[in-house]
Amino acid sequence: MNQNKIPQATAKRLPLYYRFLNNLHIQGKSRVSSKELSEAIKVDSATIRRDFSYFGALGKKGYGYNVEYLLGFFRKTLDQDENTPVALIGVGNLGTAFLNYNFTKNNNTKIEMAFDADKRKVGKTIGDVQIYHIEDLEDNLENISVAILTVPVSEAQNITDRLINAGISGVLNFTPARITVPEHVRVHHIDLAVELQSLAYFMKHYPLEHEEEQ
Amino acid sequence: MNQNKIPQATAKRLPLYYRFLNNLHIQGKSRVSSKELSEAIKVDSATIRRDFSYFGALGKKGYGYNVEYLLGFFRKTLDQDENTPVALIGVGNLGTAFLNYNFTKNNNTKIEMAFDADKRKVGKTIGDVQIYHIEDLEDNLENISVAILTVPVSEAQNITDRLINAGISGVLNFTPARITVPEHVRVHHIDLAVELQSLAYFMKHYPLEHEEEQ
DNA sequence: TAAATGTCGTGAAATTATTCACTTAATCCA
DNA sequence: TGGATTAAGTGAATAATTTCACGACATTTA
Structure with missing residues (x-):
């Protein structure tokens, strides 16, 4: 390759x-x-x-x-034929947004299962995705390599450790925590507050020049 | 400066x-x-x-x-003293996540108002933020320079045009649409599907090397 | 007080990414 | 058919970013 x-x-x-x-x-x-x-x-x-x-x-x-x-x-090239199975951790508003977002449409990623700490959510289904209790993480995470992390910041590192133990090797981290992971695990951070603040900073300090921004 | x-x-x-x-x-x-x-x-x-x-x-x-x-x-340096007022456009799951996210906590940005096309949401309040009807955008957007765009992709360009007309000069765009704006407007794109797909790609094709991302 | 240690600030090198501008080849059109 | 046009592909220039590695100085310790 x-x-x-x-x-x-x-x-x-x-x-x-x-x-x-x-x-x-x-x-x-x-x-x-x-x-x-x-x-x-x-x-x-x-x-x-x-x-x-x-x-x-x-x-x-x-x-x-x-x-x-x-x-x-x-x-x-993008392995569109082969689906990447994904688990969603944390079914709050942001997590729910992901479940309702139809990724598979023109995308090779699919959220296969979701986890939450709230027992009232467990057993329900959102956008065809079953919600399990976070305690049962290790029992259900089979063949899944990617996790979307949308839990409270206080839980982020702890849950990440468990995810990695359970075999996850990629994390899309939406919490503000800069989580620590072993060498073989890839983390992409998306920090909503940082994005907003950085947009505000650019607007104030780079007023005239114009280039699009990731 | x-x-x-x-x-x-x-x-x-x-x-x-x-x-x-x-x-x-x-x-x-x-x-x-x-x-x-x-x-x-x-x-x-x-x-x-x-x-x-x-x-x-x-x-x-x-x-x-x-x-x-x-x-x-x-x-x-980051003008933390001076708040940047923000409007949220589109109160779906993702939008609601923003409203519940307490940005102002250690941040100088504050969502001042929200808009949605769904009349059932209009008049309500989420996280202290009042929801207005999208039709009333132009009447209410005063002194607001930044918009968070969490609307369906089909509406993105149209609403962006209206936002800019109403004086917005920065957009945090969560829709997959690559919106077109005049020179003086700054857009940051956050494309959730792209992020997920790009994470999957990096995991497959850059297996050993390790550096944090974004 | 003197030696050992820690850590900044930064020139310079290395790396990575973008952009210019030109050659070449295919298409389009009269 | 032949000239004009279009647009890819790319060497080279430029720009942006990161990283190395070291001098200088403050702190800490003995």
Whole structure:
């Protein structure tokens, strides 16, 4: 595989490309240029061409990219065929939002089960996903490698430790806690307060220049 | 001001530093080193020292940083005194999560009002925030510069246009739509599906190396 | 007081990412 | 068919970010 040659910045944009191509395909468009893509997803066209070029020559000069071909290519590259099973930990408002969000639609991730500490929620189903009690975490987490963590910050590290013990190797952490994990576990943090505050900071201090932001 | 000298990557970490220092202060710690900070927030210690150095010499050799002093400094720098008023657009599960999240706690942003298209929600209050009908957007959005966008993707561009017309200059966009805005408006995208998919991709293709992310 | 230790601040190097601008090839159109 | 146009792919330049590694100085300890 050529995975290690692909810059991280590029890898982060792949899902974005994939989804947009999928939309184009659904709309019946058969052809797209890096310029069009650029305008739609707000990434410089040279960056898009460079990103694609890491995978080889996917387009045609004077023509652009064939949507169906490119989509098929990304489908393979992003392992769209193979589903990644996900567990949701913490069924509060944010957790519920995830359960109702239909990820599987144009995405290879699927929330298979959810856990919560509130006994009143246990046994219920939201968006087809069964809710278990957090005490039963270890008994149910089989074949699941990714967890979405939407629990109170005070529980974050403790539950993370249990998740890792139970075999999880990727965590999407929505708590403000900067959790500690072993080397082989990957954590992505999404910190809503930080995002909001950082937006406010940028607005005040970088008033004129304009570039889109992750 | 020295804002323009500060790299964007540094600016993005500032809220993180601020919050962690605040926690230290609450815990009664009076002193901290870049190494300790590094272990807690998973950012390389040299990066932390470099980040701080953009603001001048804030520490003392052989000692570290004085928590209270540093906190006070960041409070000023991040304009913690001055609140940024925020409007929430779309009171679904995700929107509700925001309303219940107590941002103002150690944060200078405050959700002042919310809007939704569902008449049953209008007039209610969640977490002290009044919900208005989306039709009345323009009438109520006064003195608000930031919007959190948690509406269905189909409405995203249309509502964004209205928001900008009503004077908003920053948008925290949680919809998958890559919205188009004029030069003076800043948009930060947080795309939950992309985050999840990109985590899965990194897990599969960058198996051994380990660095914290985002 | 003197030696040992700790830790900042930072030049310089290394790494990573973006952007420019040009060559080349395919398409489009008259 | 042939000239004009379009747009990919990419070498090279530039920019941004991180990291190394060390000098200098404060603190701590004996």
